[in-house]
Amino acid sequence: MKIIAVDPFYLKMPQITDTADGTQDTLVVRIQTDEGITGWGECDASPLVSLAAYCCPMSHGNIINIRESLIGETFDSVDDVIRLHNKALRNGLDIQQIHHAYSGADIALWDIVGQKLGEPIYRLLEPQSQSHSKLPYASVLFGDTPEETYQIATRLRDQGYRAAKFGWGPMGKFSEENDVALVRAAREGMGEDAQIMIDAGVVWGDDYETAYARTKQFAQFSPTWLEEPLAPDAIEAYMELSKRNPPVPIAAGEGSGTYRMAEDLILHGGIQFVQIDVGRIGGITAAFRVRQLAEQHGIQYVNHTFKSHLILAASLHVFATNESFDLLEYPAEGSELSQRLTVERLEVGSDGKVGLTGKPGLGVHVDTDAMGAYLAPVQIQVGNEIVFKPVEL
Amino acid sequence: MKIIAVDPFYLKMPQITDTADGTQDTLVVRIQTDEGITGWGECDASPLVSLAAYCCPMSHGNIINIRESLIGETFDSVDDVIRLHNKALRNGLDIQQIHHAYSGADIALWDIVGQKLGEPIYRLLEPQSQSHSKLPYASVLFGDTPEETYQIATRLRDQGYRAAKFGWGPMGKFSEENDVALVRAAREGMGEDAQIMIDAGVVWGDDYETAYARTKQFAQFSPTWLEEPLAPDAIEAYMELSKRNPPVPIAAGEGSGTYRMAEDLILHGGIQFVQIDVGRIGGITAAFRVRQLAEQHGIQYVNHTFKSHLILAASLHVFATNESFDLLEYPAEGSELSQRLTVERLEVGSDGKVGLTGKPGLGVHVDTDAMGAYLAPVQIQVGNEIVFKPVEL
Numbered sequence: 001m002k003i004i005a006v007d008p009f010y011l012k013m014p015q016i017t018d019t020a021d022g023t024q025d026t027l028v029v030r031i032q033t034d035e036g037i038t039g040w041g042e043c044d045a046s047p048l049v050s051l052a053a054y055c056c057p058m059s060h061g062n063i064i065n066i067r068e069s070l071i072g073e074t075f076d077s078v079d080d081v082i083r084l085h086n087k088a089l090r091n092g093l094d095i096q097q098i099h100h101a102y103s104g105a106d107i108a109l110w111d112i113v114g115q116k117l118g119e120p121i122y123r124l125l126e127p128q129s130q131s132h133s134k135l136p137y138a139s140v141l142f143g144d145t146p147e148e149t150y151q152i153a154t155r156l157r158d159q160g161y162r163a164a165k166f167g168w169g170p171m172g173k174f175s176e177e178n179d180v181a182l183v184r185a186a187r188e189g190m191g192e193d194a195q196i197m198i199d200a201g202v203v204w205g206d207d208y209e210t211a212y213a214r215t216k217q218f219a220q221f222s223p224t225w226l227e228e229p230l231a232p233d234a235i236e237a238y239m240e241l242s243k244r245n246p247p248v249p250i251a252a253g254e255g256s257g258t259y260r261m262a263e264d265l266i267l268h269g270g271i272q273f274v275q276i277d278v279g280r281i282g283g284i285t286a287a288f289r290v291r292q293l294a295e296q297h298g299i300q301y302v303n304h305t306f307k308s309h310l311i312l313a314a315s316l317h318v319f320a321t322n323e324s325f326d327l328l329e330y331p332a333e334g335s336e337l338s339q340r341l342t343v344e345r346l347e348v349g350s351d352g353k354v355g356l357t358g359k360p361g362l363g364v365h366v367d368t369d370a371m372g373a374y375l376a377p378v379q380i381q382v383g384n385e386i387v388f389k390p391v392e393l
Numbered sequence: 394m395k396i397i398a399v400d401p402f403y404l405k406m407p408q409i410t411d412t413a414d415g416t417q418d419t420l421v422v423r424i425q426t427d428e429g430i431t432g433w434g435e436c437d438a439s440p441l442v443s444l445a446a447y448c449c450p451m452s453h454g455n456i457i458n459i460r461e462s463l464i465g466e467t468f469d470s471v472d473d474v475i476r477l478h479n480k481a482l483r484n485g486l487d488i489q490q491i492h493h494a495y496s497g498a499d500i501a502l503w504d505i506v507g508q509k510l511g512e513p514i515y516r517l518l519e520p521q522s523q524s525h526s527k528l529p530y531a532s533v534l535f536g537d538t539p540e541e542t543y544q545i546a547t548r549l550r551d552q553g554y555r556a557a558k559f560g561w562g563p564m565g566k567f568s569e570e571n572d573v574a575l576v577r578a579a580r581e582g583m584g585e586d587a588q589i590m591i592d593a594g595v596v597w598g599d600d601y602e603t604a605y606a607r608t609k610q611f612a613q614f615s616p617t618w619l620e621e622p623l624a625p626d627a628i629e630a631y632m633e634l635s636k637r638n639p640p641v642p643i644a645a646g647e648g649s650g651t652y653r654m655a656e657d658l659i660l661h662g663g664i665q666f667v668q669i670d671v672g673r674i675g676g677i678t679a680a681f682r683v684r685q686l687a688e689q690h691g692i693q694y695v696n697h698t699f700k701s702h703l704i705l706a707a708s709l710h711v712f713a714t715n716e717s718f719d720l721l722e723y724p725a726e727g728s729e730l731s732q733r734l735t736v737e738r739l740e741v742g743s744d745g746k747v748g749l750t751g752k753p754g755l756g757v758h759v760d761t762d763a764m765g766a767y768l769a770p771v772q773i774q775v776g777n778e779i780v781f782k783p784v785e786l
Contacts, residue, residue, distance in 0.1 A: 010775060018454040022487075025452050046456045046488045048449035048775060049442060056441035059418050061411040063439045093595075093625075094415075095439045096650045096673070097490035232486075233653035236660070257489045260626035264657055267629075280489075376776035382403060382441060383769035 001116065002074050005032040006067045006105060007391050008054050010047040011374040013335050020141070020168055020201075022306040023334035027051060028341070028366065029104030031070070037115050040366045041107030042311040042341075044279030045100035051378060053092065053101035055388040064091035066098075066105055076116065078124050081109045085285040099257050099282040106283025107314045107362070114361030121317040121361060125288055131320035133355035136330030136348055137163035137197065139306070142171055146178070146185040153189020153196075162352055163327065164190055167199025167227065172214075180217045187221040195327075197251070199227040206234040208241040215246035224327075225251035225273050232261075235269045242270025249273060253290075254304035256281050262290040266297055275329070277304040278315045287318045291325075301325045306334070308341035313364045316346070316356055328354055340370040368393045394509065395467050398425040399460045399498060400784050401447050403440040404767040406728050413534060413561040413594065415699035416727035418769075420444060421734070421759065422497030424463070430508050433759045434500030435704040435734075437672030438493035444771060446485065446494035448781040457484035459491075459498055469509065471517050474502045478678040492650045492675040499676025500707045500755070507754030514710040514754060518681055524713035526748035529723030529741055530556035530590060532699065535564055539571070539578040546582020546589075549725070555745055556720065557583055560592025560620065565607075573610050580614040588720075590644070592620040599627040601634040608639035617720075618644040618666050625654075628662045635663025642666060646683075647697035649674050655683040659690055668722070670697040671708045680711045688715065698722045701734035706757045709739070709749055721747055733763040761786045 012025035027047035031039045043050050054066045069088040075081065085106055092098035114121045122131050138161045143149035149166060156164045166186045171179060186196050198218060204211045211229035218226060226248045230237045232255035241250065251273035256262040257280055265271055274294050278287045294301040302325070303315035312331060319325045330348075331338065339345075344364040346354050357363035377390035405418035420440035424432045436443050447459045462481040468474065478499055485491035507514045515524050531554045536542040542559060549557045559579045564572055579589050591611060597604045604622035611619060619641045623630045625648030634643065644666035649655040650673055658664055667687050671680045687694040695718070696708035705724060712718045723741075724731065737757040739747050750756035770783035 012450070012776070016451050016453070018451065018457070020454055022453055025450070044487075046446070046449045046452055048773070048780070049445040049488055049490050052442040052445040053439070056439045057405070057418075058409050058411060059439055060409070060415055061413050064411070093648070094437075094673075095442055095490075096493040097442050097488075100489040233651060235653065235657070255486070258626060260628060260657075261653075264628070264653075264661075268657075268661060280487075377774075379772075379774045380441070381770075381772045383405070387441070 001033040001035040001037065001076060003031060003070050003072065004034050006054065006070050008051045008104065009371065009393070010051060010376045010378050011337055011371060012376050013337050013374065021335070023331065023338035026307055026337065027104060028310070028371070029108050031105065031108040031112060033112060037112050039108035039111035039115070039361065040310060041104035041111065041283065041314070042279055042307055043100060043104040044277050044307050044311065048378070049097050050101035051388065053095050053097045055380060056095070057382055057387060062094040066092065066102055070105065075109070075113070078113060081113055082285055084109060085282065089282065099286070100280050103279045103281065103283040106285050107278065110284045111361040118360050120356060120358060120363055121284065122320040122356065125317065126321045129321040131356050132323040133349065133351070133353035134316070134328035135163055135326055135352065136328045136354045137161070137165050137195065138332045139165045139329055142166045142169035142182050144170055146181040149182050150185040150189040153186050157190050157194065160352065163195035165197035165199055165227070168201035171200050172203030176213070176217065179214060183218050183221050183223065195224045196221070197224045197227060200229040202228050202231050204229050205231050206237040208237040211241050212244045212246055215248040219247035223248055225249045227251040227275070235264055238265065238269035238271065251275055251302070258282070259286045259289055263293060266293055266299065271299065273300045273302050275302045275304040278318060279307060279311045284314055284318055291319050291322070295322065302327050303329050305329050306331055308338040309345045309364055310342050310362065310366060312346055313356065313362045317362070320356055330354060337374045340367060343367045394426040394428040394430065394469060396424060396463050396465065397427050399447065399463050401444045401497065402764065402786070403444060403769045403771050404730055404764060405769050406730050406767065414727070416724065416731035419700055419730065420497060421703070421764070422501050424498065424501040424505060426505060430505050432501035432504035432508070432754065433703060434497035434504065434676065434707065435672055435700055436493060436497040437670050437700050437704065441771070442490050443494035444781065446488050446490045448773060449488070450775055450780060455487040459485065459495055463498060468502070468506070471506060474506055475678055477502060478675065482675065492679070493673050496672045496674065496676040499678050500671065503677045504754040511753050513749060513751060513756055514677065515713040515749065518710065519714045522714040524749050525716040526742065526744070526746035527709070527719055527721035528556055528745065529721045529747045530554070530558050530588065531725035532558045532722050533726065535559045535562035535575050537563055539574040542575050543578040543582040546579050550583050550587065553741065553745065554725070556588035558590035558592055558620070558722070561594035564593050565596030569606070569610065572607060576611050576614050576616065588617045589614065590618050590620060591616045593622040595621050595624050597622050598624050599630040601630040604634050605637045605639055608641040612640035616641055618642045620644040620668070621647070628657055631658065631662035631664065644668055644695070651675070652679050652682055656686060659686055659692065664692065666693045666695050668695045668697040671711060672700060672704045677707055677711055684712050684715070694718045695720050696722050699724055699727070701731040702738045702757055703735050703755065703759060705739055706749065706755045710755070713749055723747060730767045733760060736760045
């Protein structure tokens with residue numbers, strides 16, 4: 001089949017705030033083929049900057065936009081999806097945003113080839129494989145105080161969550177005693193049989209000594225991991241932390257905008273959990289390579305997801321077939337936009353786990369009627385040329 | 394003083410081709426202050442995608458555009474320039490393009506603080522220092538054939554160049570014999586006493602064995618370096634190449650869009666020359682950190698520059714004070730746009746070297762009259778809001 005249209009849509013809530021809530025807007029990508037099959041993808045990135053990578057005028061042979069790379073291409077197989085991934089990234093070698101932007105197109109192409117071949121994506125990634133449901137962990141912010149954190153944790157426990165991640169907020173901002181009290185409150189609120197994770201929100205920068213000291217204090221509460229104690233680029237500091245054998249496993253990787261960034265963390269950062277956002281790293285194609293690298297190095301792959309169930313499904317296909325990768329970051333709350341984007345939702349089952357729908361492709365479908373309410377049509381003019389204009393949903 | 398305006402201008406030639414000529418368009422950034430001092434910077438990146446990072450609507454606390462980060466800020470010192478660099482990159486943590494885009498703003502801020510303090514930028518980076526002129530190497534594309542390459546090389550020699558880099562085009566696309574013939578032609582055309590450099594233009598991907606084989610063939614022509622034999626992300630392949638002790642030094646780094654990418658190459662890629670584009674890595678602030686890292690590791694820092702003399706001056710300030718870093722990539726040809734952008738040009742002196750003008754700030758000034766002919770006014774509308782519109786030069 002032939003690609004006849006590649007259309008990014010900018011969706012947003014009426015009001016956007018500066019809180020750490022990634023569901024307030026999104027860029028959704030639709031790809032249409034001459035056989036009538038349509039695929040959808042989603043990016044976790046600035047919608048406008050990513051959209052520009054779909055339509056920017058050519059600068060030279062290393063700055064060619066994504067539409068130019070894809071429209072008119074023939075594709076029918078998994079090999080073609082990978083070929084087009086390589087082509088688009090090569091054509092966009094000098095567009096820094098290319099991986100963030102291409103993520104949506106890559107997910108849409110996997111969706112199409114899955115529909116064409118009548119297979120869910122995970123089975124295209126690993127033929128004859130089975131998918132495994134995952135234990136969803138609720139991802140929430142710490143309360144402002146230990147008491148508030150305790151209240152949040154008990155609420156999550158009452159909602160049935162057996163795992164929860166607490167992050168950002170006051171963590172690392174005040175005393176060691178306060179940090180410890182926050183983690184104690186999370187543990188006591190969730191109960192002894194739950195999994196708790198701590199997300200330090202890059203608060204200690206490159207100060208690995210403080211990060212190490214905290215792991216020694218936090219170990220008494222048996223958290224599954226301490227996430228992003230250090231800045232995303234502080235790989236050398238991660239290695240120093242790792243050399244001290246911290247008694248709590250270290251997790252990081254959501255900022256990986258390229259395969260190499262994840263590889264760098266795994267090879268030189270000494271982490272135990274690698275957290276990949278399929279909407280940032282270049283889509284399913286790049287994320288699956290990181291999963292394979294994690295398997296080779298005996299560390300655990302986990303998704304990073306803070307958007308809709310469209311990207312949640314894409315994230316899950318990447319590692320659904322590895323039973324030992326058993327945790328799923330699960331966007332439990334989030335904006336109305338993110339809740340309404342898909343017709344199907346990946347709900348928590350009676351066994352407390354979350355699985356795929358089993359349908360071909362992504363297995364979830366975009367609700368184009370619902371999308372209309374959030375659509376922010378974009379028009380871009382460069383000189384005398386309109387390089388991007390709104391298209392119909 | 395206070396920042397009152399931050400304006401990126403998209404400039405382009407009437408016709409753009411897919412050749413590896415980065416001078417066909419550009420993004421120039423003007424910053425104005427309430428004290429009447431104006432600074433200029435330039436990005437080596439997709440103009441439209443970078444411009445979008447100046448005006449994209451906020452998505453959350455990690456996607457805030459560059460104008461929002463800078464306008465209204467007070468600054469008077471070098472510390473302020475660094476503070477604003479950190480602020481803009483932190484606000485744009487989830488905008489992958491942020492480093493490419495911020496490069497122009499960072500250069501403009503250094504230009505302003507230099508003018509304010511009456512000092513050239515290199516002396517702000519290293520107080521009481523002296524700048525040293527560099528040996529310029531002409532940077533040209535290989536001819537399509539060895540014969541054409543020989544003609545180009547003799548022409549450069551006749552123009553007085555004592556060093557020249559030949560790159561891209563047919564290199565690596567055909568046989569080993571052809572590759573060798575191209576390098577031989579470059580050497581014979583430039584003469585035995587000249588320095589020649591070979592730029593393979595990432596043609597061998599992650600195939601370090603072929604890259605190593607070429608260094609053994611090319612060594613007979615004593616090139617100063619073999620540049621980018623491998624893909625920018627193929628750091629593990631660079632390390633494998635390095636372990637084989639190739640008989641030609643390896644250069645890389647122009648693709649470094651972050652400080653960490655350059656650090657990764659230096660620590661884990663085993664290169665001998667690190668080539669930094671001040672218009673991609675986040676400006677003078679980030680490039681200077683790489684220069685310091687190169688000094689610590691005993692490798693040579695070289696600029697990567699394929700734009701106008703505005704960015705050439707910015708590049709040179711970064712390492713002008715280190716006499717042993719003695720080579721300067723010099724855009725000898727390039728579009729009319731790139732030639733006409735600045736009033737002053739950093740011409741080759743009678744000693745065959747290129748130095749700074751000694752004037753405060755960048756020491757070169759933009760020719761706004763000349764710019765007008767190449768201006769492509771940009772207008773961007775998102776929903777009902779015009780987020781970017783043309784401003785007067």
